Amino acid sequence: xxxxxxxxxxxxxxxxxxxxxxxxxxxxxxxxxxxxxxxxxxxxxxxxxxxxxxxxxxxxxxxxxxxxxxxxxxxxxxxxxxxxxxxxxxxxxxxxxxxxxxxxxxxxxxxxxxxxxxxxxxxxxxxxxxxxxxxxxxxxxxxxxxxxxxxxxxxxxxxxxxxxxxxxxxxxxxxxxxxxxxxxxxxxxxxxxxxxxxxxxxxxxxxxxxxxxxxxxxxxxxxxxxxxxxxxxxxxxxxxxxxxxxxxxxxxxxxxxxxxxxxxxx
Numbered sequence: 001x002x003x004x005x006x007x008x009x010x011x012x013x014x015x016x017x018x019x020x021x022x023x024x025x026x027x028x029x030x031x032x033x034x035x036x037x038x039x040x041x042x043x044x045x046x047x048x049x050x051x052x053x054x055x056x057x058x059x060x061x062x063x064x065x066x067x068x069x070x071x072x073x074x075x076x077x078x079x080x081x082x083x084x085x086x087x088x089x090x091x092x093x094x095x096x097x098x099x100x101x102x103x104x105x106x107x108x109x110x111x112x113x114x115x116x117x118x119x120x121x122x123x124x125x126x127x128x129x130x131x132x133x134x135x136x137x138x139x140x141x142x143x144x145x146x147x148x149x150x151x152x153x154x155x156x157x158x159x160x161x162x163x164x165x166x167x168x169x170x171x172x173x174x175x176x177x178x179x180x181x182x183x184x185x186x187x188x189x190x191x192x193x194x195x196x197x198x199x200x201x202x203x204x205x206x207x208x209x210x211x212x213x214x215x216x217x218x219x220x221x222x223x224x225x226x227x228x229x230x231x232x233x234x235x236x237x238x239x240x241x242x243x244x245x246x247x248x249x250x251x252x253x254x255x256x257x258x259x260x261x262x263x264x265x266x
Contacts, residue, residue, distance in 0.1 A: 028169025029190025052254025080220025132200020140208025
């Protein structure tokens with residue numbers, strides 16, 4: 001890890017880490033310049049892998065440290081977890097958005113006249129909010145001085161988020177390209193969908209730096225919000241192409257990989 005990184009404030013560290021995750025999303029979207037479409041089997045495998053990584057992040061990187069830092073008391077993490085899940089359930093009901101591969105008449109949220117491309121970007125943007133928050137909370141936790149949260153732990157979480165961001169860039173760019181949107185615009189929309197991650201990272205890190213007592217609740221909140229996204233979008237999307245066994249095995253592999261990273265590095 002570069003020495004200069006260690007001297008930065010937790011908020012700046014979180015912004016840098018979240019910006020790297022954003023760049024990986026943009027990298028996934030950039031594949032649209034190479035081909036008009038993607039291999040559905042490979043895409044389902046990647047989405048399943050991403051779901052497994054994020055499931056592992058929910059437990060090993062967020063919930064488990066949240067419980068340990070308050071001497072095994074479950075209530076703070078549980079409250080945060082439930083509030084996070086129900087908050088994003090409500091946002092999902094309100095924010096107009098369209099999941100990848102669905103017709104415009106199946107858009108969710110309040111009725112809107114927005115174009116399908118914008119609704120698709122909003123769907124992925126919604127998914128990236130808890131990822132940015134989780135990165136920010138993890139780096140903010142380092143400054144709080146809890147022994148259960150270290151810089152290596154925060155960096156490991158950010159690596160996990162970045163890995164699973166690649167297929168999310170694909171999930172925006174390629175459906176738009178299939179609908180006739182130019183390669184440049186498809187890439188731009190894909191990259192734009194993850195810009196909320198650095199913003200979420202700032203909010204998450206600042207909240208912990210300002211109020212240390214929020215940490216177990218904030219970790220639980222991030223886990224609940226992330227689990228909602230996983231179950232509501234990532235897992236169903238990985239199963240829609242008919243490659244259910246492959247996607248499921250990749251989910252298991254993704255979880256195992258992130259668990260090993262967290263326990264060996266974090």
